[in-house]
Amino acid sequence: MLIGNFRIFFLGVLFLGFSSTGLWAAAAPTKTDVVVVGAGLSGMATAYALKKAGIPYHILEIAPRVGGRVRTVRYSRKEEPDLSADSGMEEYWESNPAVKILKELKLPITSDTALSSLMLEKKLYTLGDETPAEFKKKIFNESELKEVRKFQERVGLMIKQLSPERLPPAELLKLKDISFAEYLKSQNLPSKVSEWIRVSIECEIGSQAERISALDGIAEFHIFLGDGEACYRVEGGNDRFTEAFADSIGRQHLSLNKRVTRIVTKNDKVTVNYLDLDSNTNATIEAKHVVSTIPLYRLFEVQFEPALSAQKWQAIQSMGWGAYFKAHIFVPRSAEKYWTKAGASILPILSDSELGVIYDGNLTYTGKTKIISLLVHGAMADVYNMMPLDQVRAQIYAGFEKLWPGFTKEILDIEFYRIHPRAIAAWGPGRSRFDELSLAIRQPENRVYLAGDFTETSHSDGAFISAARVVKQIEALESKR
Numbered sequence: 001m002l003i004g005n006f007r008i009f010f011l012g013v014l015f016l017g018f019s020s021t022g023l024w025a026a027a028a029p030t031k032t033d034v035v036v037v038g039a040g041l042s043g044m045a046t047a048y049a050l051k052k053a054g055i056p057y058h059i060l061e062i063a064p065r066v067g068g069r070v071r072t073v074r075y076s077r078k079e080e081p082d083l084s085a086d087s088g089m090e091e092y093w094e095s096n097p098a099v100k101i102l103k104e105l106k107l108p109i110t111s112d113t114a115l116s117s118l119m120l121e122k123k124l125y126t127l128g129d130e131t132p133a134e135f136k137k138k139i140f141n142e143s144e145l146k147e148v149r150k151f152q153e154r155v156g157l158m159i160k161q162l163s164p165e166r167l168p169p170a171e172l173l174k175l176k177d178i179s180f181a182e183y184l185k186s187q188n189l190p191s192k193v194s195e196w197i198r199v200s201i202e203c204e205i206g207s208q209a210e211r212i213s214a215l216d217g218i219a220e221f222h223i224f225l226g227d228g229e230a231c232y233r234v235e236g237g238n239d240r241f242t243e244a245f246a247d248s249i250g251r252q253h254l255s256l257n258k259r260v261t262r263i264v265t266k267n268d269k270v271t272v273n274y275l276d277l278d279s280n281t282n283a284t285i286e287a288k289h290v291v292s293t294i295p296l297y298r299l300f301e302v303q304f305e306p307a308l309s310a311q312k313w314q315a316i317q318s319m320g321w322g323a324y325f326k327a328h329i330f331v332p333r334s335a336e337k338y339w340t341k342a343g344a345s346i347l348p349i350l351s352d353s354e355l356g357v358i359y360d361g362n363l364t365y366t367g368k369t370k371i372i373s374l375l376v377h378g379a380m381a382d383v384y385n386m387m388p389l390d391q392v393r394a395q396i397y398a399g400f401e402k403l404w405p406g407f408t409k410e411i412l413d414i415e416f417y418r419i420h421p422r423a424i425a426a427w428g429p430g431r432s433r434f435d436e437l438s439l440a441i442r443q444p445e446n447r448v449y450l451a452g453d454f455t456e457t458s459h460s461d462g463a464f465i466s467a468a469r470v471v472k473q474i475e476a477l478e479s480k481r
Contacts, residue, residue: 028255028274031286032058034474035272037260038293040068041098041460042452044242045467046291047249048101053471055478058285059249060258060274066246069423070460072237073328073415077369085361085371086238087326087417089460094229095222097464098241105244108235110363114228118350120195124403126346132227144190151189151197152225159222164442164456164465168434172215176432180217181209199352200224205458206322206377207426215432220458235364262303263290265446268481289477291470293452293463296441297321297422306446315437318430321422322458323381327396328361329372330413336370338404347372354380354399369412385418392416425454425462433457442466444473 034050036043039061050057074084092098093114102109115135117127125139140148161168175183180201184194198209201217209217223229234241246254261282262273272285294302296316339347339358349358354376361371374396376384384392393414400407427433433456441455449470453462456469 026252026255028060028258028283028285029058030284032056033287034058034289034291035060035270035285035287036291036293037272038062038068038452039066039246039254039256040293040452040463041070041242041245042068042293042463042466043291044245044249045098045101045464046293046451046470047253048245049467049471050474051249053475055471055474057253059254060260060272060285061254061256062259062277064256066254066256067239067242069419070238070242072239073417074237080367080369083362083365083367083369083371084237085328085373087328088419089238090357090359090373090375091231091233092460093223093231096459096461097468098460099232101245101464102232102234102241105241105248107240107244109232110235111230111232114223114231116348116350116357117346118196118199119352120192120199124349126341128341128344128346139196140192144193147189147193148196151187151193155218155221156225158218159225162219162434164434164438164469167436167439168215173432173435175214175218176216176427176435177430178214179210179429180212180214183214183217184209197221197224199350203350203357203375203377205426206324206381206424207320207428208378211320211426211428213427213429213432215434216427216458219433233363237362260292260294260302262305263292263448264305265448268447270447289447289449289474291449291451291474293466295422295452296425296450296454299450304446304448308448309440309445311437311440312445312450315441318437319454320426320428320431322424322426323378323385323421324419324423325356325376325381325384325392326417326419327374327376327392328415328417329374329396329411330415331370331372331407331410332412333368333370335407335410338407338410339372349403351399351403353402354395355403356380381419381423382421385421389416424458426458442469444470444477447477449473 033056036046036057036059039059043059047057047059069088071087072084073087077083113132115127115132118125127135158172161172201220202209204220205212257277259275259277261275264271270287270290272290275282339345347360351358356374356376359373361373397408441450451466451470453460456462456465
């Protein structure tokens with residue numbers, strides 16, 4: 001293997017033209033109660049909730065695999081056959097309903113504190129075995145800590161007034177009209193405190209503070225209240241979750257390589273037209289309800305009859321988007337000296353640089369090679385997603401040399417993964433996940449329900465929150481029959 005070799009993979013949301021030959025694939029029925037469009041986390045979470053409610057369902061998935069944007073790359077190497085790392089999301093916060101399901105499915109998970117090592121004002125603060133409270137004392141002096149606590153108290157009171165089911169109080173809703181950067185400036189916080197908040201929020205929303213509405217930056221801060229929420233990772237990769245999820249909802253209820261093209265509602269019946277990508281045959285399923293988990297920005301690819309409301313389209317077209325780019329850096333295990341201090345790993349690191357968030361790619365792997373996983377976000381991800389990859393590699397090398405001089409000599413290989421430029425939902429100044437347009441997105445229309453993280457939050461928790469919402473709405477409508 002040559003030093004500095006690299007390859008590129010594009011991870012989009014929709015996959016066309018793949019064959020599912022040799023893979024399991026259930027035949028789609030002609031009739032069911034609920035058709036779920038998409039077998040990512042959102043679609044499978046919806047099916048999981050429908051199963052618990054005793055409501056029949058079937059999932060149509062455009063790709064030849066389940067999981068959507070959740071992907072684990074398993075590297076086929078003769079000497080190290082178990083080498084793998086996630087090429088999409090890494091972790092789940094404690095408040096994410098996914099954590100409960102991970103435990104119900106009895107998957108092996110590891111947990112860690114909400115805080116990470118981070119770069120603030122050009123200084124690296126390393127988190128070892130300290131508690132969150134001890135680590136904050138390492139970063140801030142007593143005066144700064146008081147300001148952190150005051151900010152947490154102010155924001156915590158605001159967050160308690162936020163609900164996806166109703167508009168917030170008028171004074172709070174006004175905060176959607178300014179950026180999170182403006183809001184932080186108005187708080188007159190010590191520079192280090194303001195920077196800590198900015199760095200923490202930007203990587204979560206995948207966008208810059210100037211492009212995030214103040215109300216949504218505040219909402220996102222809920223994971224950092226108090227000592228912060230714990231976060232969880234699936235041992236061995238997130239595809240262990242999606243595969244177990246598929247088993248749990250029943251693979252007989254899931255059809256792959258099926259592209260939904262049209263959704264027609266007449267009275268109390270919905271007909272879903274789809275194209276079988278294996279046979280290039282168009283077919284239909286009749287249902288009582290349809291739940292679409294297609295990312296909102298791709299809904300224009302589906303015909304809706306009657307059409308979706310103008311308010312829904314306005315909501316979709318005025319949304320913002322967070323960007324991510326992923327890189328797997330292969331190094332020999334001896335390189336652990338760069339991210340180990342006093343015998344403990346200092347990863348992950350919020351580098352606030354061209355390196356993004358630096359993770360241990362596979363915490364439980366014990367082979368000779370380590371994968372350092374970079375989750376680049378925001379403006380730099382936008383740049384990387386359009387930049388020639390030799391230039392991306394040069395940027396990453398330069399970033400590592402600033403952080404860990406000499407580290408680049410250890411690099412054996414690099415794999416790059418472009419994630420769709422609209423990786424996650426974000427709401428810029430003038431919009432919010434809590435405004436009237438977002439409330440309209442979450443309302444059923446013509447027995448069609450829009451679900452998925454894009455309808456709720458900037459995290460995978462939105463997949464599970466929306467699943468609970470649409471199943472509750474379906475049950476409410478059915479109870480009136």
